[in-house]
Amino acid sequence: MIQVEKLQKYFTIHHLNKRLKAIEDISFTVKKGHFLGIVGKSGSGKSTILKSIYGTYQPQAGAIYYESEEFGNINILSATPREMIHLRKYEIGYVSQFLSVMPRTTAFELVEQSALEAGMNSEQAVKEAKETLKHFDLDESLWHNYPNYFSGGEKLRLNIARAVIKKPRLLLLDEPTASLDDASKLKVRESIEKLKQQGTTLIGIFHDLEFMEGLCDEVFTMQKAVVNAVES
Numbered sequence: 174m175i176q177v178e179k180l181q182k183y184f185t186i187h188h189l190n191k192r193l194k195a196i197e198d199i200s201f202t203v204k205k206g207h208f209l210g211i212v213g214k215s216g217s218g219k220s221t222i223l224k225s226i227y228g229t230y231q232p233q234a235g236a237i238y239y240e241s242e243e244f245g246n247i248n249i250l251s252a253t254p255r256e257m258i259h260l261r262k263y264e265i266g267y268v269s270q271f272l273s274v275m276p277r278t279t280a281f282e283l284v285e286q287s288a289l290e291a292g293m294n295s296e297q298a299v300k301e302a303k304e305t306l307k308h309f310d311l312d313e314s315l316w317h318n319y320p321n322y323f324s325g326g327e328k329l330r331l332n333i334a335r336a337v338i339k340k341p342r343l344l345l346l347d348e349p350t351a352s353l354d355d356a357s358k359l360k361v362r363e364s365i366e367k368l369k370q371q372g373t374t375l376i377g378i379f380h381d382l383e384f385m386e387g388l389c390d391e392v393f394t395m396q397k398a399v400v401n402a403v404e405s
C-alpha cells in the first residue's frame with residue numbers, strides 16, 4: 174500500500190545559515206490493511222515522516238510510493254498539487270494532537286463537512302456525523318458550539334471523528350491520544366480496530382506503547398536522532 178524508500182529531509186534554518194538533517198535513509202513498507210507503529214526518541218523525525226507522506230513537507234531525496242485508488246501507484250514526492258488535494262480529500266487522512274478549527278464553524282458542522290467532502294449526501298452526512306460524535310462521547314451540548322474553547326481532550330476527539338468519518342484508505346496518526354483519558358483512548362482504539370476491519374491502512378506514532386500493543390502489525394524504530402546541522 175505504501176513504500177517509503179531512502180527518505181531524506183533537511184530543514185534550512187535561514188538565520189543560522191545552516192541546514193538541519195531531520196531524517197536520513199528511511200525505508201519501510203506497509204501492506205494494505207496493516208498498522209505500522211513508529212517509535213523512537215523525541216526529535217528522531219517521526220512526525221517528519223508522516224508529514225512527508227501527507228505532503229506537508231517536501232523531502233529532498235527518496236520516494237514515497239502509494240497505491241492510490243484514483244491514480245494507481247503514485248510517488249507522493251512528485252505528485253501534482255491537484256493530485257495531492259484529491260488524495261487528502263478522498264484517500265489519506267491525517268490526525269495530529271492539534272485541531273485546526275475554522276472560524277464560525279460548529280463541532281457538528283466540522284464533522285458533517287468532512288463527510289460531505291468524502292462524497293456522502295447530506296442526509297447520510299448528518300446521520301454519520303451524529304453516530305461518530307456519539308461514538309467519541311462528545312457531549313451533545315457541545316455539538317453546536319464552536320470548538321475554540323473545547324478542552325484538549327474534546328478537541329482531540331473531534332479531530333479524530335473528523336478524520337475517521339471519511340473512512341480513509343490510509344490514516345496517519347500523529348500522537349492523537351496525547352492528552353486523552355483512558356476511556357477516550359479506548360474509543361480511539363475501538364475506531365482503529367473498526368477501520369482496520371474495513372481495510373484501512375494505518376501509520377501511527379504513539380508515546381503510549383501499551384496503547385500500540387496488539388494494535389500494530391509492525392513497529393518501525395527510528396534508530397537515533399540523526400539531527401545534526403550541516404553547512405548549507
Ligand SMILES: Nc1ncnc2c1ncn2[C@@H]1O[C@H](COP(=O)(O)OP(=O)(O)OP(=O)(O)O)[C@@H](O)[C@H]1O
Nearest residue numbers: 184193195213214215216217218219220221222400
Ligand atoms: N518545520 C521545521 N523546521 C525546522 N526544523 C524542523 C521542522 N520540523 C521538524 N524539525 C526538526 O526536525 C527534527 C525532527 O522533528 P520531528 O518533529 O519529526 O521529530 P519527532 O520524532 O516527531 O519528535 P517528538 O517525538 O518530540 O514529537 C527535530 O529536530 C525538529 O526540530
